[in-house]
Amino acid sequence: MTTYATISAKVRAGQRITAEDALFLFESHDLLGIGELAALANERKNGAHVFFNVNRHINPTNVCVNRCAFCAFSRTAGEDGSYTLTLDEICRRALEAEKEGATEVHIVGGLHPDLNFEFYEETLRAIRLTAPGLHIKAFTAVEIEYFSRISGLTVEKVLQRLISAGLGSMPGGGAEILVEEVRRKICPEKISGGHWLEIIRLAHLAGLKTNATMLYGHVETTADRVSHMEMLRNLQDETGGFQAFIPLAFQTENSDLNLDIKGTSGLDDLKTLAIARIFLDNFDHIKAYWIMLGEKIAQVSLAFGVNDLDGTVIEEKIGHDAGAQSPQSQTKEGIIRLIRKAGKIPVERDTLYHPMRSY
Numbered sequence: 001m002t003t004y005a006t007i008s009a010k011v012r013a014g015q016r017i018t019a020e021d022a023l024f025l026f027e028s029h030d031l032l033g034i035g036e037l038a039a040l041a042n043e044r045k046n047g048a049h050v051f052f053n054v055n056r057h058i059n060p061t062n063v064c065v066n067r068c069a070f071c072a073f074s075r076t077a078g079e080d081g082s083y084t085l086t087l088d089e090i091c092r093r094a095l096e097a098e099k100e101g102a103t104e105v106h107i108v109g110g111l112h113p114d115l116n117f118e119f120y121e122e123t124l125r126a127i128r129l130t131a132p133g134l135h136i137k138a139f140t141a142v143e144i145e146y147f148s149r150i151s152g153l154t155v156e157k158v159l160q161r162l163i164s165a166g167l168g169s170m171p172g173g174g175a176e177i178l179v180e181e182v183r184r185k186i187c188p189e190k191i192s193g194g195h196w197l198e199i200i201r202l203a204h205l206a207g208l209k210t211n212a213t214m215l216y217g218h219v220e221t222t223a224d225r226v227s228h229m230e231m232l233r234n235l236q237d238e239t240g241g242f243q244a245f246i247p248l249a250f251q252t253e254n255s256d257l258n259l260d261i262k263g264t265s266g267l268d269d270l271k272t273l274a275i276a277r278i279f280l281d282n283f284d285h286i287k288a289y290w291i292m293l294g295e296k297i298a299q300v301s302l303a304f305g306v307n308d309l310d311g312t313v314i315e316e317k318i319g320h321d322a323g324a325q326s327p328q329s330q331t332k333e334g335i336i337r338l339i340r341k342a343g344k345i346p347v348e349r350d351t352l353y354h355p356m357r358s359y
Ligand code: V47
Pocket: 070, 071, 072, 073, 108, 170, 171, 172, 173, 174, 175, 176, 211, 212, 213, 214, 215, 246, 248, 249, 250, 251, 252, 255, 289, 292, 310, 318, 319, 322
């Protein structure tokens, strides 16, 4: 029978917990007990170090043919509030970021009906020329699949061409909840969960590191969350290509999902991060995205198994279009202070988790 004691014994012995164990933890109200196990699992991997990086998000366009029900960021072409940045503007933002000390640009956007694949290749090349010091982390598996469809090229070829143009790694977006029944409700036009995993597998095989996200706090059950994490854990066993797991707390404003909820609770946020740390034993990093969590929960999460705080960001749009109350950016000093006050050692990292400087 699954009990807290049997799970605790496994974690203390460094053994993997099962999906049933993870579900048991989700149903438990022992937040501090779960947190203690997560902190132990994290301590073994990362000691007292907490990573952060200095980056800038650039969303080239919010025009998207998918129009997922949860997404407050996207617009239909020509709709009020739709925008597409020029190459010059994208480069201007990248250069500004580099001058301000960023080491990474994080680029994701909508699936635009009229832009061609060459535009995206050109974007990477132009950034590489303008701001050669920046690592380019760009395009979700959803975008990669779309590039393959609009260009007629295989996914492998698309990845190869983007790498030649300067792609350094991929973010973890578009995963949402990988369970089909949930995707049908929240993002019916988006590629299937199986397809998302397949494209990530190809990216890992092409030598790219990626992240994995999980959008939670909408229509999914806790069993769906566990299934989602189990699919990621299985793929990670195969490829080892995931760097960080990032649970994204659903922001409810301006969404087409009709929900009675006003967002996730702090308790659910901490529990989800902690269970992720315990369950995903083959992921090195669990990242708290303070934009969606708020700074206070993100800071507390450092005692619940989290070892990475994303980031300085600058000009976040996706969460704020959906009502996120956090600031739109954070200074490096602010992040360092958050980490220090939690009794941890702040370590600035590059995108591939090489430590650059500790404070
Ligand atoms: O895939 C969209 C999510 C993702 C909402 O890899 C929302 O380092 C909450 O993937 N409420 C894009 N979430 C952002 C993303 C990300 C963010 C930070 C770091 C990394 C990384 C990746 O944002 C989408 C979707 O799951 N999203 N709308 C919303 N209303």
